[in-house]
Amino acid sequence: MNIVNQLQRQFIDFSTSLHREGFVDDQFTQLQKLQDENSPDFVVEVVSLFFEDCEKLINNMARALEQTQGVDFKQVDASVHQLKGSSSSIGAMRVKNACIAFRSFCEAQNREGCLRCLQQVTHEYSLLKNKLQTLFTLEQQILAAGGSIPVVD
Amino acid sequence: MAAQGRHGGKKSNKMTALVVDDNTVNRMIHHRLLDNLGIENVAVVNGKEAVDIHCSGKTFDLILMDMDMPVMNGIEATRQLREMGIRSMIAGVSTRSMEREIREFIEAGLDDYQEKPLTMSKLISIIHKING
Numbered sequence: 001m002n003i004v005n006q007l008q009r010q011f012i013d014f015s016t017s018l019h020r021e022g023f024v025d026d027q028f029t030q031l032q033k034l035q036d037e038n039s040p041d042f043v044v045e046v047v048s049l050f051f052e053d054c055e056k057l058i059n060n061m062a063r064a065l066e067q068t069q070g071v072d073f074k075q076v077d078a079s080v081h082q083l084k085g086s087s088s089s090i091g092a093m094r095v096k097n098a099c100i101a102f103r104s105f106c107e108a109q110n111r112e113g114c115l116r117c118l119q120q121v122t123h124e125y126s127l128l129k130n131k132l133q134t135l136f137t138l139e140q141q142i143l144a145a146g147g148s149i150p151v152v153d
Numbered sequence: 154m155a156a157q158g159r160h161g162g163k164k165s166n167k168m169t170a171l172v173v174d175d176n177t178v179n180r181m182i183h184h185r186l187l188d189n190l191g192i193e194n195v196a197v198v199n200g201k202e203a204v205d206i207h208c209s210g211k212t213f214d215l216i217l218m219d220m221d222m223p224v225m226n227g228i229e230a231t232r233q234l235r236e237m238g239i240r241s242m243i244a245g246v247s248t249r250s251m252e253r254e255i256r257e258f259i260e261a262g263l264d265d266y267q268e269k270p271l272t273m274s275k276l277i278s279i280i281h282k283i284n285g
Contacts, residue, residue: 027270034185042185050178081221085248086178089270
């Protein structure tokens, strides 16, 4: 098996594991299908935007939950709603699910619950970031070796 | 449906669309979906900007309208656009799943409603309604 085939095999296995472990769902596959010669970096760009958004929203949530004067749960919920929307749009299933749980604690105005959820969301976001960076590195390696990126349905 | 320049310029057969969404990731994805279908598109970040862009004289064949937005939400924006006489296809796109909320959105004047996330097949089904 030559190097391109090896890398492609690695890519397929890794991609499959991301789906199997629930890191990404079919919506991520939909985004990959939108990428073409006219927009060869679309997935990397949208994922980067998502991670920037994530960081900003997580900071907003943390700041709002730190308020000793009284937490504005509506403000926390607004940020969680945004993050749920973005994560759903890019197929970041575990982040989205963490947001769903988070929203119920916001509704219940449960600060401890919210703080636990914030930890969970932060954790899922870090895991996903690492996983997708590995995926994109594999893609670059395949392209550098002269191969094409396999379509994993 | 052909797009016509308001300034009376030459008629282009390219469809045009307006994306109305406060979420940057969604705007980028909707833009890409529309681009891939050869649809010229512009994005704004809330309902008020959607109304303002129409007040400035622009019209679009299709408006993809998010529901929850700051300043002016999708329900209010849809209502105002219809009151202004805008007859474009307005498709509501939202994550809301409660029937009551969706009904309120539809009754504001939507031609179609799709649950987010928007996919190519959902967008194509919206467009078929314009041409159908």
